[in-house]
Amino acid sequence: MDPAFHYPLQRSWNYLVQTWADPLFQAFPLTAALLSVLSFLAFALLYAILDFFTPAFAASRSIRKIKIDPGEQWKEGIRTLATNHALLPAGATVLWPLLRHSGIHDGPAPGIPIFALHIAFFLLLDDFLFYWVHRLLHVGVFYRKIHAKHHEHRDVSAVSAAYFHPAEYLLLTLSTLAGPILLGTHVYCLYAWVILRQWIAAESHCGYYLPWNPLNRLPFYRGPGFHGLHHEKPGVNFGMFFPYMDRLLGTDGKSRARNLLWTAGKTLK
Numbered sequence: 001m002d003p004a005f006h007y008p009l010q011r012s013w014n015y016l017v018q019t020w021a022d023p024l025f026q027a028f029p030l031t032a033a034l035l036s037v038l039s040f041l042a043f044a045l046l047y048a049i050l051d052f053f054t055p056a057f058a059a060s061r062s063i064r065k066i067k068i069d070p071g072e073q074w075k076e077g078i079r080t081l082a083t084n085h086a087l088l089p090a091g092a093t094v095l096w097p098l099l100r101h102s103g104i105h106d107g108p109a110p111g112i113p114i115f116a117l118h119i120a121f122f123l124l125l126d127d128f129l130f131y132w133v134h135r136l137l138h139v140g141v142f143y144r145k146i147h148a149k150h151h152e153h154r155d156v157s158a159v160s161a162a163y164f165h166p167a168e169y170l171l172l173t174l175s176t177l178a179g180p181i182l183l184g185t186h187v188y189c190l191y192a193w194v195i196l197r198q199w200i201a202a203e204s205h206c207g208y209y210l211p212w213n214p215l216n217r218l219p220f221y222r223g224p225g226f227h228g229l230h231h232e233k234p235g236v237n238f239g240m241f242f243p244y245m246d247r248l249l250g251t252d253g254k255s256r257a258r259n260l261l262w263t264a265g266k267t268l269k
């Protein structure tokens with residue numbers, strides 16, 4: 001066979017071998033993608049134990065209004081999680097010539113103060129971007145074609161946090177990576193951020209208000225009731241972590257008292 005026929009294949013194979021052998025590729029997109037899946041599953045599984053066995057302490061702290069079918073939500077969620085996360089290494093391989101120059105590095109690690117500042121910045125920036133991406137996804141065709149899938153779960157379990165259309169998953173990944181890319185952070189900060197982000201994602205959909213949850217110590221953090229109310233009333237609470245954008249722009253729910261009840265995890269009448 002004409003050797004020229006093989007040439008493009010050989011070139012793409014060389015590219016794959018070279019990219020996957022690059023230590024920064026292994027430390028940045030590959031490890032981050034792996035941590036993203038494993039940490040999400042770890043957090044979601046902890047909450048799933050509450051869903052499947054419903055111990056008395058969890059039943060009394062449930063903030064759901066309707067009974068969910070956890071088995072059904074997990075079946076759908078895991079299938080979506082697997083499909084969407086397969087896109088990460090594939091996309092990173094194709095975009096590596098660009099991503100390699102993003103500034104995210106595996107050089108000397110920062111001190112604790114810089115580490116903490118970076119994580120705080122990622123949280124604030126992602127929250128701001130999430131608000132706007134989320135509002136856009138509630139507009140007409142974007143809602144019908146993309147975001148409606150996530151809202152199929154009117155009452156949620158932790159695994160609902162993985163139940164997205166691939167386009168929404170891509171947008172949320174870009175929003176999560178914006179801070180690390182802007183600051184050219186160390187991969188350690190990226191790993192910590194990915195784990196924290198997945199914890200918050202699972203927790204905001206978990207359906208329980210657990211007062212001892214360390215995330216409640218984050219200043220202004222509103223907990224699972226805040227996003228839970230969004231799934232019940234999709235015109236309010238577009239933020240994920242903090243309420244300030246919803247407050248500023250008047251999207252923080254028609255009844256603040258009701259909203260606060262959800263936040264506190266108390267029973268709704």
Ligand SMILES: [Zn+2]
Pocket residue numbers: 150160161205227231
């Ligand atoms: Zn949600």
Ligand SMILES: [Zn+2]
Pocket residue numbers: 134138147151230234
């Ligand atoms: Zn929504």
